[in-house]
Amino acid sequence: MNPAERALQELFQEVGPEQAPSHLQARILARLAGEAEVRTAPAPLLRRWQWTLFGLAILGSILVALVLPGEASSTGWMALFLDRLPDMSGISGTLRTTFIGGTLITGILYALDALLHHRMGPARV
Amino acid sequence: MEEHQAITLARSGDQRAIAWLVGQYQHMVYTVTHRVLRNEMDAEEATQDTFVKAVQGLHAFQGGSRFSTWLYSVAYRAAISRLRQRRSEDRSLDEVEGHPGEPRTEAQASTTDRSRALEHALSQLAPEDAAVMTFRYLHEMSVEEIVTATGLTASNVKVKLHRSRKKMLEVLHDHLKEEVWTLWTE
Secondary structure, three states, X not given: OOHHHHHHHHHHHHHOOOOOOOOHHHHHHHHHHHHHHHHOOOOOOOOHHHHHHHHHHHHHHHHHHHHOOOOOOXXXXXXXXXXXXXXXXXXXXHHXXXXXXXXXXXXXXXXXXXXXXXXXXXXXX | OOHHHHHHHHHOOOHHHHXXXXXXXXXXHHHHHXXXXXXXXXXXXXXXXXXXXXXXXXXXOOOOOXXXXXXXXXXXXXXXXXXXXXXXXXXXXXXXXXXXXXXXXXXXXXXXXXXXXXXXXXXXXXXXXXXXXXXXXXOOOOHHHHHHHHOOOHHHHHHHHHHHHHHXXXXXXXXXXXXXXXXXXX
């Protein structure tokens, strides 16, 4: 390093870094806190127990739908239960498709909801 | 608190560690952004951008270089990005005030104060070159580290350093009237 270059380095060191405004650190930390808040994932719309209840209700409906056409083979408590249900044998095929489809969609939505919540997670700022 | 400890804690979101890192580096980062942007408001914004990006991307810092080098690379890119944005805005708007990046006139910088002389000499350089000189002589970074921080090639950095040094020494010679600056310019 020649004398002029050394003098240049000494001048930079002597003057040192510029002084950031005194409020800057607070602003940076506030902005970081703000970013953390924005990045915080909201809780799922439905709680786990609500999804479970929902799923069980649909599963129960499917079971009912599955046994609807077999009216003659129903025995015991099931027959008593089915006697109380309105006769839906005419639309049982549609109902079965609807219930199974509904269950599948519910399952997919639940998995998606859980996945998104897991991936976003709590803020890690 | 030590730096590596603060980095580890900051990765897991420890607010004290983040505050410590901001406290340690805010002036250096501000210096880089201010020397590129030459405007306090823009420099403040770019410094904030730097720390937000750095904290969010802290997992990307693997310790292959010094933390300061990595942080300055984030600062340099944030400042250059804002500079480009400002330049494109300047082209589309009629400016009411003088361009913030314009070099100062002789009258404005007629002081012999060494700090002002340095500031004036830096203002004669292109913003990117002022940052490169700051990296080299204030942060004492090697050419390889400047390459990492700026994304420029090594030969480009060397050319910028050579030209900027020559220019600055000429300006400093005019302002400070000291023999040491003459050694280079003669």
